[in-house]
Amino acid sequence: MNPSRNLFRLSSRVTAFSPIRTQAPIVWRRNLSDELKSKIDKAVKEHDVLVFMKGNKEAPQCGFSRAVVQVLQIQGVQDFKTVNVLADDEVRAGIKEYTSWPTIPQVFVKGEFVGGCDIMINMHQSGELDQLLRDKGVIKAEQGEQGTEAA
Amino acid sequence: MFRSTLSVASLRQLLARKSVITIASQRHVSRSAFLNSFLNETPKMPGPMYSRIEEKLRTALQPTTLEIVDDSAKHKGHAAMRGVTGGETHFRVTAVSPKFEGKPAVQRHKLVYEILDQELKDGVHALSITAKTPAEYQKLQGS
Numbered sequence: 001m002n003p004s005r006n007l008f009r010l011s012s013r014v015t016a017f018s019p020i021r022t023q024a025p026i027v028w029r030r031n032l033s034d035e036l037k038s039k040i041d042k043a044v045k046e047h048d049v050l051v052f053m054k055g056n057k058e059a060p061q062c063g064f065s066r067a068v069v070q071v072l073q074i075q076g077v078q079d080f081k082t083v084n085v086l087a088d089d090e091v092r093a094g095i096k097e098y099t100s101w102p103t104i105p106q107v108f109v110k111g112e113f114v115g116g117c118d119i120m121i122n123m124h125q126s127g128e129l130d131q132l133l134r135d136k137g138v139i140k141a142e143q144g145e146q147g148t149e150a151a
Numbered sequence: 152m153f154r155s156t157l158s159v160a161s162l163r164q165l166l167a168r169k170s171v172i173t174i175a176s177q178r179h180v181s182r183s184a185f186l187n188s189f190l191n192e193t194p195k196m197p198g199p200m201y202s203r204i205e206e207k208l209r210t211a212l213q214p215t216t217l218e219i220v221d222d223s224a225k226h227k228g229h230a231a232m233r234g235v236t237g238g239e240t241h242f243r244v245t246a247v248s249p250k251f252e253g254k255p256a257v258q259r260h261k262l263v264y265e266i267l268d269q270e271l272k273d274g275v276h277a278l279s280i281t282a283k284t285p286a287e288y289q290k291l292q293g294s
Contacts, residue, residue: 102264102271103278118280119256
């Protein structure tokens, strides 16, 4: 037997008794390349409101994504940019690593990660989202929620 | 929507002894929600994923209230769910824990995501989270 192979066998035998062996073999795959990271960095800064979602504004592919789009529209955000993660597996995996947030949708306002669907809905209900969008200058003082109750 | 730690046999025993309500209150399940789940839904055993989620959250958050709802059945037809079998995929979690104190919403959600990291990797597709501190929860109940 070839000696290097023997060495390999020996080393694998040693690990058989180490505590590491009890865990599932972990293959650490980094999804977020530096290139993708800087692309996301740039995109979130370029757009006042950027949503990573499944599908697009017109045809959301998931109820949670749809809810976020609707919340933004009700809030009077006219012109927000969306990224369809279903169109690009690298972005889909990379964005989760970028924010350490495992689910889609993800909403950024002025480069800052605000949250996913639950947080957007809660902030919408509590008025925090309205406040945030005004503070950041995304919506103007006179626009926004007026009249939505009557509709 | 049974609590996961009860086995079929022990549930039957409990039903026979009519002591379910006591158990429900001990486990911080609101009585109406618990009884409703009895009356309205076909009894369904919690799946292995449900149990894993419950155990991990109980251990890590020490919650004063914990409700987990398996919504998977409502999402079976989704495009993303095609070909997925045995699907425990969609969950709603309401957790009340002092560990959320002083943390903004994003941090609270991240904490839950971290605790359930492996579960999310192992097939949980959607996780809706409501994370409150005991004080916030009390205020909600009062209103």
